[in-house]
Structure formats: structure tokens, C-alpha cells
Amino acid sequence: MRKIVSNEISHNGGVARIEMDQAERFFVVCSGCRTEEYAAGMAPALGKLVEHTEG
Numbered sequence: 001m002r003k004i005v006s007n008e009i010s011h012n013g014g015v016a017r018i019e020m021d022q023a024e025r026f027f028v029v030c031s032g033c034r035t036e037e038y039a040a041g042m043a044p045a046l047g048k049l050v051e052h053t054e055g
Contacts, residue, residue: 002027006046011053018045028052 005026006018014032018039021027026045028037030052037052039045 005042006049009049009053016049016053018042018049 002019002021005020008015008017012032016030019027019029026039028048039048
């Protein structure tokens with residue numbers, strides 16, 4: 001089970017956010033793009049979230 005650890009940002013008809021699993025791994029998830037990307041820590045996850053939602 002994962003928990004949401006960031007704000008949700010509207011993107012491409014869905015939301016983009018950062019989730020963390022029980023092993024404290026971070027994932028950038030976007031329901032609008034149907035993507036999920038692993039990030040090795042919170043700072044890289046925030047960077048990926050910003051890059052993903054720019055534009």
C-alpha cells in the first residue's frame with residue numbers, strides 16, 4: 001500500500017503526485033498520462049513531478 005506524500009497537481013485530465021510505499025520508495029504517478037516512474041528519494045521525485053507537469 002502506498003500513501004500520497006505530495007500535493008496533487010492537475011495534469012492532462014488527471015492528477016500527478018508523489019506516492020511512497022512501505023519500503024520508503026518514491027514514485028511519481030500521473031493518472032492523466034497513465035504513467036508511474038520510480039525516483040530514488042524525495043528530492044528527485046519532486047524534480048520529476050515538476051518536469052512532468054510543466055508545459
